[in-house]
Each structure stands twice: as C-alpha cells, then as structure tokens.
Amino acid sequence: MLSQIRPALVMITMMTLLTGVAYPLAMTGVSQVLFADQANGSLLTREGKAIGSTLVAQAFTDPGYFQPRPSAANYDGASSTGSNLGPTSAALRQRIGADATRLASENPSMPVPVDLVTTSGSGLDPDISPAAASFQVPRIAKARGLESGQVQRLVWENVKGHTFGLLGEPRVNVLALNLALDAVAPRRAPATQPGEPVAVNSTDR
Amino acid sequence: MASDILQFILYCVLLTALAWPLGLYMASVFNGERTFLTPILAPVEGLFASACGVDGQKCDQHWTRYALSVLAFNAAGWLMLYAVLRLQGVLPWNPQGLPGLSPDLAFNTAVSFVTNTNWQAYGGETTMSYFSQMVGLTVQNFVSAATGIAVGAAVIRGFFGRETRGIGNFWIDLIRSVLYVLLPLSILFGLFLVWQGVPQNLTHYVDVTTLEGAKQTIAQGPAASQIAIKQLGTNGGGFFNANSAVPYENPTPLTNFVEMLAILLIPAAFPFMFGRMVKDMRQGIAIFAAMGILFLAALGLTYGSEIQGNPVYAEMPVDQTAGNMEGKEVRFGVGNSALWASATTAASNGSVNAMHDSFTPLGALAPMLQMQIGEVVFGGVGSGFYGMLLFVVLTVFIAGLMVGRTPEYLGKKIEAREVKLAVITFLVMPLGVLVFGAMAAVIPTALASVQDAGPHGLSEILYAYSSGTGNNGSAFAGFGANTPYHNTMIGIAMLLGRYVFIVPMLAIAGSLAAKKTVPASAGTFPTHSPLFVGLLVAVILIIGGLTFFPALALGPIAEHTAMLAGQTF
Numbered sequence: 001m002l003s004q005i006r007p008a009l010v011m012i013t014m015m016t017l018l019t020g021v022a023y024p025l026a027m028t029g030v031s032q033v034l035f036a037d038q039a040n041g042s043l044l045t046r047e048g049k050a051i052g053s054t055l056v057a058q059a060f061t062d063p064g065y066f067q068p069r070p071s072a073a074n075y076d077g078a079s080s081t082g083s084n085l086g087p088t089s090a091a092l093r094q095r096i097g098a099d100a101t102r103l104a105s106e107n108p109s110m111p112v113p114v115d116l117v118t119t120s121g122s123g124l125d126p127d128i129s130p131a132a133a134s135f136q137v138p139r140i141a142k143a144r145g146l147e148s149g150q151v152q153r154l155v156w157e158n159v160k161g162h163t164f165g166l167l168g169e170p171r172v173n174v175l176a177l178n179l180a181l182d183a184v185a186p187r188r189a190p191a192t193q194p195g196e197p198v199a200v201n202s203t204d205r
Numbered sequence: 206m207a208s209d210i211l212q213f214i215l216y217c218v219l220l221t222a223l224a225w226p227l228g229l230y231m232a233s234v235f236n237g238e239r240t241f242l243t244p245i246l247a248p249v250e251g252l253f254a255s256a257c258g259v260d261g262q263k264c265d266q267h268w269t270r271y272a273l274s275v276l277a278f279n280a281a282g283w284l285m286l287y288a289v290l291r292l293q294g295v296l297p298w299n300p301q302g303l304p305g306l307s308p309d310l311a312f313n314t315a316v317s318f319v320t321n322t323n324w325q326a327y328g329g330e331t332t333m334s335y336f337s338q339m340v341g342l343t344v345q346n347f348v349s350a351a352t353g354i355a356v357g358a359a360v361i362r363g364f365f366g367r368e369t370r371g372i373g374n375f376w377i378d379l380i381r382s383v384l385y386v387l388l389p390l391s392i393l394f395g396l397f398l399v400w401q402g403v404p405q406n407l408t409h410y411v412d413v414t415t416l417e418g419a420k421q422t423i424a425q426g427p428a429a430s431q432i433a434i435k436q437l438g439t440n441g442g443g444f445f446n447a448n449s450a451v452p453y454e455n456p457t458p459l460t461n462f463v464e465m466l467a468i469l470l471i472p473a474a475f476p477f478m479f480g481r482m483v484k485d486m487r488q489g490i491a492i493f494a495a496m497g498i499l500f501l502a503a504l505g506l507t508y509g510s511e512i513q514g515n516p517v518y519a520e521m522p523v524d525q526t527a528g529n530m531e532g533k534e535v536r537f538g539v540g541n542s543a544l545w546a547s548a549t550t551a552a553s554n555g556s557v558n559a560m561h562d563s564f565t566p567l568g569a570l571a572p573m574l575q576m577q578i579g580e581v582v583f584g585g586v587g588s589g590f591y592g593m594l595l596f597v598v599l600t601v602f603i604a605g606l607m608v609g610r611t612p613e614y615l616g617k618k619i620e621a622r623e624v625k626l627a628v629i630t631f632l633v634m635p636l637g638v639l640v641f642g643a644m645a646a647v648i649p650t651a652l653a654s655v656q657d658a659g660p661h662g663l664s665e666i667l668y669a670y671s672s673g674t675g676n677n678g679s680a681f682a683g684f685g686a687n688t689p690y691h692n693t694m695i696g697i698a699m700l701l702g703r704y705v706f707i708v709p710m711l712a713i714a715g716s717l718a719a720k721k722t723v724p725a726s727a728g729t730f731p732t733h734s735p736l737f738v739g740l741l742v743a744v745i746l747i748i749g750g751l752t753f754f755p756a757l758a759l760g761p762i763a764e765h766t767a768m769l770a771g772q773t774f
Contacts, residue, residue, distance in 0.1 A: 168458020
C-alpha cells in the first residue's frame, strides 16, 4: 500500500492540472471565441438592457402576455428545481385542480393542455406546447384589442417543430412569442415601444 | 407516438453503429497497440507514466497490486475533493461567494464523485463555486470514469490471459482511459454543447429585468466542459440542481438526443471491446444482445406507463394526450423523458432530464429495477461490463450444474473460488437497498426526509438507496437527502457498491488469468448462442426479481393500484 501512495498523489495532481484546470479553461477560451453568445447564456437585450435568456423561463402574469408553465422554482434562474411531487400526492392533485379551474375561468377555450397545469423538471422550461399557446390566444386578443386570427398567426410563426422533422416535441418559446407580440401591439407605451432592434437568438441552431 | 417509436429505433441503431467502432478502438488502446492518436498522445502518456514512476513496458501488476493502486488513487482523489469542498469559501473562482460545505455533505459528495455515482445531495448552482465544479468535480468526473474503464479492461485481460500473473498496470490503464478515450470525446462533445446553447464562462450570475419589470438572476458558469464528461463518463452529477432538465444543460432536442447517446456510448462499446480482446466477437455480441433486451424491456414499461397520463386527473378539465407531464420539459415530452430515464438508469449515469419522483409508479419501477440488478444493463463505464461478467460467471455455473460438468467460460474453468467471490458481490445490492432501506424506513430521523405520504414514500427511500448502492446517482429528488444521517449512510452504500464489486472482480480476474485455457469440447456450453443470451437474461431477472420484488410490491406496485383507483395520500 505504501508504495502506491506516491504515484497516487502524483497522478491525482497531474490529472487535476489536466482535466480540472487546462481542460475547462481551454474550453472556455475556445467557446468565448467561437460561440460567444451561447457561451454567455444566450441573453436577450432590448434597448441595451438584458431582459432575460431565451433558455430560461420568466414569469408572466399580465393577461396580455402568453404565460409560461407553472414553476416549482418560482422562475428563479439561480435555483432550478421541479416539484418532485409523486403521482398520488394529494398536494399535487390540489394544485392541478386549482390551476385547471383558474385557467378555465380566464380562458374561454377548453380543455386545458396538460403542460399548463404541470410544473417542468427544471422550473425554468422556456417553452409551452403549441396547443398551450393557442389555448391562450382568445384571452390575449381581447386584452390587447387584436384580432384572434392575428395573434394565432404569431403563434404559428413562432412554433418550432420536431428537429430534423423527428427529434423532440413541437414547442413555442414564451419569451420570443411575447417579444413578437410586443412588436406588433405595444403593451405599455412608451417604454416598450418597438423600434429598437430586438436581438433575438434562435434557440434551435 | 409514432415519432417517439421512430426516435427509439434511431437511437438504438445509432448507438450500436457508434459503439461498435469505439469498442474496437478501445481494444487497441488497452492492448497497447498503435492508434491514430498515438503520434500526438504518446509523449503526454510518457510524461504522466514517468512522473508516477511507471516503466512503460515491464509493468504488469498482480491483481492484488492492481487493486491496491485503485484504492490508493481513489483515496487520494477523495481526500483532495473533500478538502476542496470544505475550503470552498477561501478558494478562488467563487463569484457568488458560496461558503464551504458541511462535513457530512462534503463527505457524501466526495464519495459520490469518487465512486462514479454522482449522487447530488447538494444543489449545483446554489452550493458549488466554479472552482469546486472544475478543480473538484470535473476532475473526478474524468478519473472515476477512467478508474471504471481501467478495471473493466483489467478484468477482461483476466479472461484471456494464459497462465500469467499480471492483469495489466492500473496507472497505464488510467492514463490511457483519460488521454485516448475520455478527453478527446469530451472536447468535441463540449464544443457541440456550447454551440447549441450550454454556457461556458466564469462570470458572475447575470441580473436581468424581465418584460414585466421583475428582477431575475440567472446562474452561469463553466457548464459545457463538465456536462460533456458527466454524460460520457456515466457520472451524471448536474452542473445545475435540476440536472439535464435545466435548459442551460440541455437546451434543444438535438442536445438531448446526443447526450442520450453519450450516456450509453462507452458502456455499449465495452462488449465489442471485450469481443475484440478475447478474439471472439460473438462473445461480445451475445452480451450486448442480453443488455439490449433488458434495456428495451425497461424502456417499454416506462414509456407505456408515462404516455397514459395520470388517471387521478381524469375527472378534471385537463387534456392529457401529451401524457404525464409533471416534472417533464415541453421540448422533450414523454417520449424523450422515458428514453432518457431508461438510458440513465441502465448506465450508472444518473443524470435526469425529467423528475423521476413525479413519474407514474410503473414508469419509475423500471429505472429502479435497472439500478437494483446492479447496474449491468450496459451499466457504468467499465463497471457495468464487469458487473455483467459476474452474471455470466453465475449463468455458466448454473448451466454447468444442470448438466453436471465443471462450467467453463472462454476456456477457463469456473470453480468454487470464482463463484464464492461472485456471490459476495451479489450480496452488496440487497445489503445496500433492503437493509439500509429498511433502516431508513424505521429510524425516525431518517424517515423525516420522506416527502410524499403513502407507498410513494417507501419508493423514495428505495430509490435513494438503490441509486447509492448501484452507483447511479439519479434521485427521487423530493427525498430530503441532505441530512447527516442520509449523507453518511448513502455515502457508505456508495462505497460498498463500488469497492465490494471492484476488489472481488479483480480477484476473479487474477484467478482466471493464472489458469490454463482448456480447448472447447463437445460438452462445452456455447456462450454465444441465443440460448445462452436467454439464460443470462433469465438469471438476471430471477435474481433481481426474487431479491427486490417484495419491496417493489410495497412501493411502486402498491402505488400503481392506488393511482388506478384515484386514491391520493
């Protein structure tokens, strides 16, 4: 055993320098040159201010905005978590029941798509299903004084299908959709006037 | 539904197509042959070898010495990681000013990463500084995987060695695992991840003002470099708390698919590497087939259960055609969450892209059972394969008993010594899962960690101890594991699950290496036939089933019947 101690200590030191220092720092350097935008969190800016990341859900409570899925993390971008409630949890049944009732009262469409009453794994899911976006269209059209057809068209323009026609699920990025909505029909004048170019990254590279 | 099935098929085809050549390449690496990377890497390899005093050629170790090297290296790694975690508060690259970890959490986390478990009792972005993530955790992501690969290679040598004393040199195997296999793959995969949107920076967490004017803080960090090796090395510890469900870890359907391939790539390459090293590819294909059958069965059960949704909500005005979406991300849906869950628990990876705690009872039973049978369905890098070889030894022993002949495998007689050693390791999973689990179910301080009432609570305990002992690392994350009791007990379970496999397995390899190879005769049971594959699968299911069915009946199966009746707790 004693004869193994020296090689063990030398080896862990050298491996640390290689895989714990050189490797991540080199990867950081190369990433910052090749993919600076993604490497720094795919942040969006409007009028020069950071307004969020395309990859991190943010809360929307205004009836004139598309709302994301409920979040067990309360949309805290620095503390991801799911609800972790089991399928026979009474607390989960109560929460889903209450959310379904509320959504049914706020929106004329029925029934409620399941992703709008279930929390995501991360609590930061930036997407909703196309069905969940369409479900909210009548409410948003009313709140913004727009035609339903116009809002629905925005939804379809923002749907991302299966990658390569196969992988993953069709989805709509809530932040991108709401930015598109603000560009068409400003919500609050004048601070959010469109005009400044909005730097929108495609998340489906 | 149809697109889900198509994705499953594409996954299996691509996995096999990639694992086969990788297995052949790895066989060359561990046979010490020249590969296309040798011109670049040979000088670095020489530098590492000479620094720790290994002479390149005449360095074969007896199995006892090989095992001592493994233990010494892992002990040194544990000490270093423990020190980094405890001292985090005074170390650099800590823009959020996170404090050092408590002694029990640092013990648990250091054990977790050294044993390739990567159980997360900590919270990622809320607990770990960039220094700890890089210099602490990323290092063990590499070297714990390399330890598994090295031991796997040494064990294989035992099966084809002819009256030799040695089974290879641990230090050489370790260096080659990192330089020739893990590091090149991680660099390519890591850059792919950044391109798709995974952060790779050292900046402070970003503060933004949302469209509605609220403040949001978004965690950052050198994530891609760690996530690459986390998947390739069957580690699975998340850079962020919610692991691969977090969009920053797994932003697109494409990253999800490639990460799933990375999870099983090296474990699935091992049977082919074995086939090449023992110079009989049929033997490797037979083991690959047995693993594949068990994997597809688990996937079928999980997917079939999740897609049906949760009958508890059948009466509510909710459209459940998308399936059980609690704890799942929209971009992955039920299909990709079920496939990931099957892959991550088949391999001892343990990263999750959906919360297993919120899976339907039978959807979570399959992942749990894959861990309980000892992580042999592909399994951890190296460790899954040598675990599977234990079942192979047992299967030929049982087959031998049936016909009354001394059993043999690849021309090596399997005798009392090997079978005794195999049986010792088979006792580890029941000890860690059933004994430790039963203790947690009756000791009040331990029981307080359970989140959900009813049978789901027992499932949380079973899952935690299955994951720890099986060195998987995934969790029913509602279970409050970060307590001194569970940090200690799950820590011990992880140590048992790692080293009480490694040491007996090396002993078996050493014992076999010393034996003569007897030529096959008419009475030799062929171990590459479909009959053998079927027998191997049956032995695994019978041992796993008999051991764990009673506990599973009280947990997920009882919960399933309650759920069908619409009962909640």
